[in-house]
Amino acid sequence: MTAQRSYQSGFTIVEILVSLTISLLLLGGVINVFLSSKQGYRVNEALAWVQESGRFALDIISRDVRQAGYNANQEICGGNISLAIESPIDNTGPLEAGRLRITLNNPENYANSWLGIISGNIDAIRGYNAGSNEWSPALPTEISALNPTVSTDVITLQHSASEGGVGSLSIYAHPGSGNQNSPGSADLKIEGTNEAEAEYFSVFDENCKNGGDWSKCIVMALDKTCEVGAVLQITNFTTSNGNTVHNTGIGDPGNRTKNLGRSFEGGYLVPGISENAATITYYISTNASGLPTLFRSTNGATGEELVDGIQDMQILYGEDTSNNNSIDNYVVASLVSNWNNVLAARISLLAQSPETNITAEGENQDLTFNGATVNTSDRRLRQIFTTTVTLRNRVP
Template identity: 35%
Template structure:
C-alpha cells in the first residue's frame, strides 16, 4: 500500500527576509560586543600607562631624593669645616669635592667639554645635578696618630673585603678638619690590627698634587670612599628619553624611562642666617656652599601613545621653566619635590 505525505499550509522554512533580519541582528550584537571589547581594552591600556607613568615618576623621585638628602656627608666634619682637596687641579667635576652639590642649567651643548669629561650626554634644554658625599656604608677608623700632616695613615686592618683599594678617592675627617686624596697604595698587615694607607703624589689619575693633608689625623678620625652622583636626562638606543645617573667614574646608566625633562632650582641662604632666601637656577648660584635645599621638577611621559582622537597639545611649566607641547598622544604628568640637604641643616 502506497505511503503518502500531506503538506499542510502551516509547514514552511525560514524565508530569506527572516534570515537577513536574523543576520542583521547578529551583526548588531557582534558589533556591540566588539565595541565593548575595544572600549575595555583602550581603558585598560590607558589605566596601565597612567599607572606605569606614576610609578616611574615616584621611582625617579625616590632616587633623587635619597642621594640629594645625603649629599655633603663628611663624617664628624660638619658643613662649616673646610676640606683640603689634595687632588690635582683640573681633574673635572667628578673630583671637585670642595662642592657638595653643583648643577648645570639648561644644557645647550650635550658635547660640551665638562660633559665629555664626566662621560655623560645630557639632552638639550634639561638640567644636570651633581651630588658628592662620603660613603657612610663603609667607614674605617684611624688607629694611630699621624706623626705629621704628610704621613701615611694607619687604619683598622683585617677587614674582609678590604674597605679601600689602590687609587680610590677617599676622605679622612674628624670634627676639626677633612681632607680628600687618592690612595696610591693600600696594604693590610695580614692579620695585623693595622692597615697602611699611602697617599703619594705623582701617581694615579687624577693623582695627588701633594701628600700634605693639612692636618694630623689620629684615633677617632674616620676614612671612607668619596662618591659622586651625576643625574641627567639622556636618550637610549631607541631615542627615547629617561633619567640617567653616573656614579663616580662608572658608566652612565638609565634608571627610569619616560622622563622627558628635569628642571632644578636651588634654595640659597644669601645672608648666612641658615634660612632659604630664594630659589634660583644653577646659573644664579654664586656660591654653592650657600645651597640648603634642592627643588626638583620632572616631566614624565607614558611609554606608549594611548590618547584617542586627540593629542597632548599642552605646554607645561616645570619648576619655573616652560616646556613646549609635544603634540603626540602620550600621557604626561609633572612631579615636583623639595629636598633639604640634611648635612647643612642647623
C-alpha cells in the same frame, strides 16, 4: 480519509536578512565593548607607568639631595679638625702640631683635596641650567661626555659614600714610632667596627698588595686628638690583623717617605676620596630603545639607566642670600651667586608613557612645563611631578 502530508518549511529571505542584521549589530557591540575595554586598559596601564616612573625618579634624586654635603669624617673628634699642610711640604722629620704631612710623591698634587676632606668642604651641590643648545654654567668635560639631552637640566651632588659612622678605622698600634731617626715609619695596625672592616678591609686586600687600583690605597692617619695627620699610600695589607704597610718604591704615586712624623697609636685611619666620597650626577639622555631616560653617573663612571620615560628635568635652587639660614629666592643654576648658600632644590620632572596613541584623537593634553606648552601630538600620556628637597646637612 486521506492523510495530509506535512512539509518542512524553512526561513524566508527576509527572516534570514533580519537575523544577519541583528547578529551583525550584536557582534559590532561586542567588538566596540572589547575595543573600549582594551583602550581603557591601555590608558590605565600608561597612567600607572607614568606615576610609578615619576615618583620613583623623584624619590631617588631626593635621597641624594638630602644627603648632599654629608661628610662622615667630620664625626671624628666631634668634627673639630683644623690642619694646615706642613712646610716645607716635603719634610721627613718630626711632625709639628696642627700640621698635615703628605708622604706621597708629588705631595703638592694632593694637598687641596685632603684639606677639603678633613675640613668638610665637600662641593655638596651644583647645577647646570639648560638652554636650547648649551648649559649655564658650562658642563664639565666628564659630564658633557655623558651626552645629556639638550634643554634638560643637570645636577651634581657630593657626599660621603658611607653613612652612619662607617667612614673611619681605628689605629690600635703603631710600634716603634718614637724613633727620632725615622719617626712614625713602622707599620700601622688597624681595626674597626664590623661594618667598617667589611667595607674597607676587602678593598685594601684586593688593591694594596699586588697593584690593583692604587688610588683606593691612599688614606690619612690622624692622631687621637686630631692635632696632626699624615696622608700615605698602603703598599701591603694583612686582613687577619689589619697590619698596614706604607713602604716607598711601590705603588702609584707611591710614598716618597715612610716617616709619618708622629706616633698615631690610638688614632684614626681615614679612607680617601675614592672610597669615602661619592660624586653623583643626574641627567636626562636617550636609552637604547629611543626613550628619554633618567640616568645617574657616580664618580665619573658611565651613566646607569634608572627610569625610562622621564622626558625633562628642570631644577630651581633655594639660596640663602642674607646668611640667616632661610631661603630668600629660588633661582635657576645660572643665577646662583654662591653654591655654598644653597639650602634646597625644587625638582620638576616631566614623565611620559612609553607608548603613543594613548589619549583620544583630537583630545591632546594641555600641559605647561618650565613656562612652555608641551608638544603632546604623539598622544602619549604625560604628567608633571614636582618636589622641594632640603639639604639636611646645611640647615640647623
